[in-house]
Amino acid sequence: MKIALFALLGLVFGAIGGAALGIGAGLAxxxxxKTTDFEGYSGMLVFFSFMPAGAMIGSLGGAAWFGVMAARDDEIAVETESAAGQERR
Structure with a gap:
């Protein structure tokens, strides 16, 4: 359950961060x-293509990253507890 919760948390944070990076990439x-600004074309380009693409990529990457980190943390904690128990004997 912890891994799923962290994956959802990574999904949200990744979407926010990816959208921000998408806006930055679009502005760059x-x-x-030198994209034209005729009738707001450049603004629509940034907010209707770069921002959603960045949010999608960021959410997938964030969910995968947080999920893997949560899974590794769980494995490390189990190994640490077993190693500590063996030292006491």
Whole structure:
């Protein structure tokens, strides 16, 4: 249950961070490639393509990263407890 909770937490944090990075990448794209601003085209490009793409990639990456970290933490805790029990004997 702990792994699933951390995966959901990573999904949320990853989506927020990915969206922010997507906005940054979109703004960089506009500046580098001199995208036109006619009728708000550059703003729509950033907020309708870069931001959602960044949020999707970030949420998947964050969920996987937090899930793997939670799973490894669980394995390490079990190994540490068994090693501590063997030293006492």
């Amino acid at each position: 794209w506009i500046e580098i490639f």
